[in-house]
Amino acid sequence: MSSSIDDKDITRELWQSRLPICFVLSDEDISKVNRSELPEPLYLMLARHIYFPCIIDKIHRYYSIYFKENLNDPTNNVNLTNLWLEYESIPLKWHYPIGVLYDLYASSMASSSARLPWQITVHLSKFPEGELIRFPDKDAIKAHYMSTLKEADALKHKGQIIGDMQERDHKQLWNSLLQDKYESFWNINNKLMAFTDNLQYFRYIPFRIYILDKPFIQKLFSPYDADEGKGLTLNDLLHFALNHEAQCELMANEKRILNTNIDDYQIVTHGVQPPLHTPLQWLSEHFSYPDNFLHICLIEKRT
Amino acid sequence: MEWKQIIYNQLRERNRYERDVYAEVVRHYNRLIENYSIILLRCTEQERDILSLRQENTDLQKNSVSVAGLPVNDKVKTLENDYMKAKDEILTLLRERGDITKEVISLSRIVKERDDKLDSEEKKNQILTKENISLKQRLEAAKEASSGLQKVNETILDEFQALQLAYSELEKRQQELDATNAFLRREMTEKVEKQANALDAEVQQHQRRIEDDVKRKLDEAKNDITSFSTPTTVSTFKSSLNDGKIHRSPAADFVKVVVPTKAIAKWDCCDNELHAIQFHPSGSLVATGGSDRKIHIWELNGNLGQVQPAYVLAGNNSTVTAIDFDNEGANLILGCSEDFACRVWGLADQRLRHTLTGHGAKVFCAKFITASLIASGSQDRTLKLWDLQNRQCVRTLFAGSKCHDLVALDASGSLISGHFDKKIRFWDAKNDSTKCELQLQAAITSLAINREKQLLLACSRDDTLKLIELRENRVIQTFSHDDFKVTSDTVKAVLSPDCAYACAGGNDGSVFVWNTTTGKVEKVLNKEHSTIINAVAWHPDGRFLVSCEKQRRAVLWGE
Secondary structure: OOOOOOHHHHHHHHOOOOEEEEEEOOOOOOOOOOOOOOOOOOOEEEEOOOOOHHHHHHHHHHHHOOOOOHHHHHOOOOHHHOOOOEEEEEEEOOOOOOOHHHHHHHHHOOOOOOOOOOEEEOOOOOOOOOOOOOOOOOHHHHHHHHHHHHHHHHHHHHHHHHOOOOOOHHHHHHHHHHHHHHHHHHHHHHHHHHOOOOOOOOOOOOEEEEEEOOOOOOOOOOOOEEEEEOOEHHHHHHHHHHHHHHHHHHOOOOOOOOOHHHEEEEEEOOOEOOOOOOOOHHHHHHHOOOOOOEEEEEEEEOO | HHHHHHHHHHHHHHHHHHHHHHHHHHHHHHHHHHHHHHHHHHHHHHHHHHHHHHHHHHHHHHHHHOOOOOHHHHHHHHHHHHHHHHHHHHHHHHHHHHHHHHHHHHHHHHHHHHHHHHHHHHHHHHHHHHHHHHHHHHHHEEEHHHHHHHHHHHHHHHHHHHHHHHHHHHHHHHHHHHHHHHHHHHHHHHHHHHHHHHHHHHHHHHHHHHHHHHHHHHHHHHHHHOOOOOOHHHHHHHHHHOOOOOOOOOOOOOOOOOOOOEEEEEEEEEOOEEEEEOOOOOOEEEEEOOOOEEEEEEEEEEEOOOOEEEEEOOOOOOEEEEEEEOOOOOOOEEEEEOOEOOOOOOOOEEEEEEEEEOOOOEEEEEEEEEEEEEEEEEEEEEEEEOOOEEEEEEEEOOOOOOOEEEEEEEOOEEEEEEEEEOEEEEEEOOOOOOEEEOOOOOOOOEEEOOOOEEEEEEEEOEEEEEEEEEEOOOOEEEEOOOOOOOOOOOEEEEEOOOOOEEEOOOOOOOOEEOOOOOOOEEEOOOOOOOOOOEEEEEEOOOEEEEEEEOOEOOOOOOO
């Protein structure tokens, strides 16, 4: 079809991602509504690369109308601090980007019953203490974002670039993320995508591989094979990561060992399945999430 | 890079599937929800309002029910009372309102007046400020002018002081000069006095010397000569010596005058008439002048008795009437002629020195007073004094009659002149008028004065010679002869250098010599001349006599 595609087009397309999400109040909470009208479902178009706590204010505002009297009552269980989100009985971790959660749990590849808009249930009571930490305020989620960013830079440049950046650049990153400002974000992010130490690639690629029911896999992996003098691909990364993880499980005498056969999985990131021979360096530069990590979901193919 | 292409396509597909389909719907849905919530709010509010109104209504109904129980009269009365009260209140309020409006009107009027006053005051203020500004400007101008004047004043003061200083300086200097002037004057008077004294002493000394000399010579003379009437000559000499006048030619003091007896030489001077003849003071030259307009100079060798022509002086434009030599050794010869001018030649170089013009008619006579002062008398009835240094006529004396001859009395310019109107005039050196006049019987043709300036010989047309004594201006002698006739206006008569003899030529060619003391004719020299003798001259030594006649012959007479 086309001529050369600019990397900027791809990053722009990534930035303009939106997922239609429908927040529905849980049944037991509905029964607590002391008004004649029941709250309608809340529909929002959310970007894949932000976090749920970013829009928690909206959810608060929406449901507080319906629970005005109850909110002031301390004995009541219905409480905004008890707010948690759930999809098909999976409590959603708030520190994952929305896109990752969707790809892992709700995409068409993951779930047979998946359909858009993504229907999330809002709970205001019965907080699952064992599985989740309560939703944080804006500062906490910003701190989480910044620490992830620093971790990514540490892997890429030994932390030199993020260390040289000023506080206002960090603020600009987070604010442009909240306010959905592509130019403003990539102005600063470009600095983080630069090379140091006279290398033409990152020192290590920051990535996390998500598999269902397992914690995410994160390894040290260089994008350049010095011996053979060539850049490595996604395929190489996955091979290495899965095998390494399987070995670790073996050593730890885990009961269920990871399936290391790549063909059994669908490799999804950002909702697309990039070809396995895509250069890893390029992926890290242009296909990372705003926290500079490659979040790759491996979904077992249904037979 | 087909992986890029694949990725890109997947992304586009994803976005379309996930976003594009639902974006609009979600937006619209959210808007509807908002509107719905707003409406809900309003609804609840209105319900609340309704409830409250209903509550009020029921309350009112309750109230009205309770009110309806009272008797009617009381109700009416209370109502009426309330009504009256309300009416009164209304009236008072209206009255108050009226008062207030009146106050408002008056106050607004006052305000207007105040505003008007304020306006007028402001206008006055503006005018005054303008005046103020103009006055300030004038003040500034005046200040500038005054400062300018002050400066001028200062400069003038400075100048004045400077002038004062200069003036005091000049005064001082003047005083100094006055002092020196007085001092110098004193010195000068002293010197003049000294000089005068010295001169007096010198003169006395001179006189004494002369006396001694004379005495000496008299003693000598006593021994040789017998024909001299020595007592009289000595007495006349003595008397003349005691005058104290300065002699003209001190060198030739004592002369030995001899009455000539015979003609020694005779010669023809020129082709025309001879009018004047004169001896050079040294005695070696004779000058003749006549109507050939030239002056001939002849050398005289006295010992040999020869006369030779020396040179000729030309320059006159007409007949030469008189000749004079200067006595002060300047070697000048003066000739006056009928061309109204006198001329002065130098004898050494025979060069015409001066031409003195100014007379209006023939010049008959001219004499040297000093080497630089000449007196001339002319037919135009004036006498003129000429200064040779300036070559100007310094004085003109109006005589009133033709002047035939003149003699100089002294170096200051005193003259005696003889005129056609039979008068001899004595002129003072200081003023231009005659000091004295002497009347004779006939026109005076010539004058001669002796060396001491005591005796004046005048020849007049009445055929006589008169000897006048000058101290008393009195004729002391008259000389005449039967054959002596004066037929011309310019016949010259001379005195001998010692004044012992007087000589004149007659019209028949004979020369007469009278003795001045006796008055008798001493000698008659004739047979040489044939025509009228115009002029005679005595040699300064006294040994010779020369005469010239009209017919160009000059004769030298001697012993």
